[in-house]
Amino acid sequence: MHPTDSAIYWTGPSVSVERLHNCKTNQDGQICKLFKKRDKWVKYLDGKAEETKTKYNKRKLDEMTKTTYEKAVSGTLIKNREDLTNRITEIITNPNKKWKEAKKDYQLPRNYFS
Numbered sequence: 001m002h003p004t005d006s007a008i009y010w011t012g013p014s015v016s017v018e019r020l021h022n023c024k025t026n027q028d029g030q031i032c033k034l035f036k037k038r039d040k041w042v043k044y045l046d047g048k049a050e051e052t053k054t055k056y057n058k059r060k061l062d063e064m065t066k067t068t069y070e071k072a073v074s075g076t077l078i079k080n081r082e083d084l085t086n087r088i089t090e091i092i093t094n095p096n097k098k099w100k101e102a103k104k105d106y107q108l109p110r111n112y113f114s
Contacts, residue, residue, distance in 0.1 A: 034108065041106040 026032045053061065072078040078087070095103060 037106050037108065044102070044106070 024031060024035050056064070067077075069078075069081075069084070072084075073080060078084050091099075
């Protein structure tokens with residue numbers, strides 16, 4: 001019914017508040033596959049952040065980080081919240097070739113929880 005190698009298990013002597021706060025290991029004490037994939041994804045994103053820092057100067061980085069939703073919709077960047085939602089959905093469901101390839105290393109199979 002559920003994966004036995006999951007870090008989230010709700011029964012037995014190991015269930016505790018600590019389990020809810022630190023979902024790193026599964027019942028046999030091994031590091032969970034999801035935790036490993038998440039850790040790999042975070043390292044990838046950190047690497048991309050470092051790449052961005054070397055690619056752009058401080059002024060450009062400040063400009064990019066100060067682009068709030070309100071600022072984006074006040075110009076021509078984003079029409080409204082629905083447009084933003086649609087863009088995000090499109091990026092996730094139809095990533096460009098580079099992201100599509102990178103995503104494979106961090107994604108669990110669709111049938112993981114079946």
